[in-house]
Amino acid sequence: MSSMTILGGHAAPLGATFDGEGVNFAVFSEHARRITLCLFSPDGRTETHRIDLPERDGDVWHGYVPGLRPGQMYGLRADGPYAPHEGHRFNYNKLLLDPYAKRLTRHPEWHDALMGYRVGHADIDLSFDRRDSARYMPRCVVEDVLFAWGRDKAPRRPTSQSVIYEAHVKGMTQLHPDVQHKGKFLGLASDAVLDHLVKLGITAIELLPVQAFLNDRFLIEKGLVNYWGYQTLGFFAPDPRYLAHDQIAEFQHMVARLHSAGIEVIMDVVYNHSCEGNELGPTLSFRGLDNRSYYRLADDPRYYINDTGTGNTLNIDHPMVLRMVLDSLRYWVEEMHVDGFRFDLCTTLGRTPTGFDRGASFFDAIRQDPVLTRVKLIAEPWDIGPGGYRVGGFPPPFLEWNDKFRDGVRRFWRGDAGHVAVLADRITGSALQFDHSGRPATTSVNFVTAHDGFTLMDVVSYTQKHNEANGEGNRDGHNDNASDNMGVEGPTDDPKILAVRAQRRRNLLATVLFSQGTPMILAGDELGNTQWGNNNAYCQDNEIGWLDWSDYDADFLDFVRRLIAFRREHPILRQKRFLHARERIVDGLEDLFWWRADGRPMRDEDWGAPELKTLCAEMRIASGTPIYAQREEALFLVFNRGPDVEVKLPEAPDGRRWRLWIDTGRPEIDGKVMTLPTVFAGCETTLMLELEAYND
Incomplete structure (x- = not known):
């Protein structure tokens, strides 16, 4: 490899930063012995240079390469001890992603070389794999994030005026007949989608994860993919599958277009874990850069604390991991102009060695941040760890998903005994859970359906889940759905059953939109969309997971528009007190x-x-x-x-x-x-x- 000049550079900001004349690289690792920058040819196929970052300030390694420009592809390698029982899993043979990379070229290609250990070895993860993983890894790309925002202005709607619409970028657009860039950010920015949202009365679209994420190996081997995206690979990079022309400006354009229609953009973000899994997972980024710092480890540091059900838990208590999360959030607000975040398994972010703490460092850091306190913050208030169910337990200014609303409203309309009093609590904002600490009535995010579970049509069409297409013997997904098929399981032509199903749907959404709190509806519910009884379509990147625009229920769509308009016109329904x-x-x-x-x-x-x-x-x-x-x-x-x-x-x-x-x-x-x-x-x-x- 030819030589290349590298200067000392700066320890901040972290990541790859273009200054007009070159690129500064800065990477955190507390326990590495050296960090190497790997540069690649324009097509990404050839590793042209390996350059050790020459300076270390504290635990930040850095260097500056004159002459590099946006578009340069790169990766990292980290040298250090491979000692799993001490929590260290450095392997210099593995190409690593920069945690601060603004764009990735593609998704990893599954191969045993991605593992830091030798697959099939008697010592399993205690063994050491010497194969180079570069050919199977995506490349990081140096980006200039400047965008001609023009007159873009955040809508900044008061929460009391919000009607949130939870949607999937591809699912929303893939089957829409009037969308050109189907399945892409540009498709979501199309006139057809904006027109639908505006006429419906939506004020904010909440996107399922759009940060770069991994397709799990077990799904690929079954011919499926990670459709929802809850396996984050890079916290700063948009997922490549949603880019039509490999330009992050496509995301920025989408935001600007939604803003022009008065619609806020809320991102569903996953900072509780990464896609690297447990000790048998791949070495893609954090594990190879500094496993002991990035992850919460068990008493035997060979193993991971798994409060998320995904194999690992990010160590938010570490100041540099917390900094990465906050830097990422601020990046999406300041550079990409998003208007808020929904935090997946948010209890994990407040979990300390003694349990959940509403005064944990993550919450305190958020509450004092002058950028993040300007946007909407929504917690999914549970995880699978001990004491993980925390509905009502988060500090202001967080809103919270309220599954008590979902379950109580479904059961009332199903006719379960004793649920009139439950309904009374729910339509008045679930005060028992949320009326404390100065929190407003809008704290409760009220919904009867979300991506995780039945669609509205399926709530009234199926008594049992039907997840056979997921390849897990119908064992995955929730078994208790508080649903009712009205006498026939699944599709029917019986006009009487269709009529009572339509009325039940009207009742469910009317309850959502006539209740105190912040309403959220699932994309497609207003159309009569079905997932054919699948209540866990996380791996269904097909007609099961996509919205069907070809035969929508026009009468029901008109009714939902009326409900939203009535709520908008009547402040009594959307009070803060x-x-x-x-x-x-x-x-x-x-x-x-x-x-x-x-x-x-x-x-x-x-x-x-x-x-x-x-x-x-x-x-x-x-x-x-x-x-x-x-x-x-x-x-x-x-x-x-x-x-x-x-x-x-x-x-x-x-x-x-x-x-x-x-x-x-x-x-x-x-x-x-x-x-x-x-x-x-x-x-x-x-x-x-x-x-x-x-x-x-």
């Missing part, structure tokens, strides 16, 4: 009333009555809300899971009347004035009534 019956804390004004169907107030003994199937709630602007926000007086909601019932309406003051806007049993109703003192609630219906304003 919690509603509390019988608790008038600030100004003595009542803001929540629970009624029986006969018009009498609910009593304590009524809530536990086994025959209770109907919930009636009168909501007003929360006590203490500034007077300027009180633009409407009252809404009256009826959730009826029982037989047909006449519900007596609360007496309207000054001779005014109630106006019926939504009836899930009669979806054509839109603004009917109630001249009678009662309203008809058919079997399994949701009603939404508004008290007429003085000038109506």
Whole structure:
């Protein structure tokens, strides 16, 4: 290999940084003896130079190569002890990815040479593999992240106005007839997709992982792939499969286009683990750079703590690992202009040697960060570790996915006994979980479906999961789905069953959108999309996992648009303050009333009555809300899971009347004035009534 000049450079920033005249490389490793920079030919096939980084400041190795420019392909090698029982797994024969790489050329190609140990050896991972892994590894690419943002401006919508739409980049676009760049960021930025989101009333799109991720070997061997993306390979690089022209500007263009439509971009991010797995996994990046620093290890450091179910757990307690996570988050906000993050298995990020701590270093670092406190932060509040279920336990400003909402609402509409009181808690923001520490009612992210589980159509079409296509004997995925097939498992042409399924779907989404909190809907639910009973489509990069735009339910789509529009137009449904019956804390004004169907107030003994199937709630602007926000007086909601019932309406003051806007049993109703003192609630219906304003 020919020689190349390398200067000392700088220890910051980490990664590969182009300054107009050359590139600075800086890499963290506490336990390495040397770090080598590997440069490759323009086609990436030939390793042209190996250059040891000449300087070390603390635990950061660095060097500066004059003349290098964006587009240069590179990788790293790390030399140090291979001593698994001491937590060290250095292997200089393995090409490693820069944790700060802004772009990767492709995905790793599975081969035993990716392992630091000799596969099949009697000592398993205690053995040492001397094969060079470079031919099977992607290349890192030096990038200039500058982008002509023009007049791009973050929508910065208040959370109280948010309607989140969880979507997959490829799944959303692959089958859309009017999208050119199918399955790509550019496809998501198309006029057809933007038009759909805007007409639906979406304010934020939450993308399943788009940071570079790994296709697991066991999936490749079964002819499947990692479709969802929860096996991160690089925290700064967009996944190559979503780039049409190998340009990170494609992601930036997508964000700018969504912003132009008033839609925020939230990224689902996975900082709890990496794709390298346990001690039998490949050596791709962190393991080879400094295994003992990047991962939480067991008492015998040969093994990994596995609070994530993926084989390893990142060591967020280490200051340099925490720095990498924060640098990554800030990069996506400052350079890529994203508007928020949903943290996968977020409990893991707050887990310390003594258990979960809402004051852990990760949370404290986030809360003091002037960049990250400007964006939306959403926690998935659980992991599989001890004490890992922490719904309601996160500090502000985090919002949290609320699976209690999902399960309680599904079970109420399925007809499970004793769930009227549960529904009352859920539609008022799950105050028991979230009304503390100054957290607003918008903290609860309310959903009945998400990527992990049944689609809305499947919730009403299947009693059992059907995951045979995943190749695991239908053993994967949740067994308890609180679903109901309405009499026939799966597809049917029976008009009666189709009608009750449609009404159940209307009820489920009406409950989401009429509840206090932050609503989230799953992409495709508004279309009637099905996954044919698969409730764990993580490996289904095909028609099972893609949205079917060819035969969507136009009537249901129109109904969902009406629900979202009604929520947008009625501040009572999206308050920051919690509603509390019988608790008038600030100004003595009542803001929540629970009624029986006969018009009498609910009593304590009524809530536990086994025959209770109907919930009636009168909501007003929360006590203490500034007077300027009180633009409407009252809404009256009826959730009826029982037989047909006449519900007596609360007496309207000054001779005014109630106006019926939504009836899930009669979806054509839109603004009917109630001249009678009662309203008809058919079997399994949701009603939404508004008290007429003085000038109506």
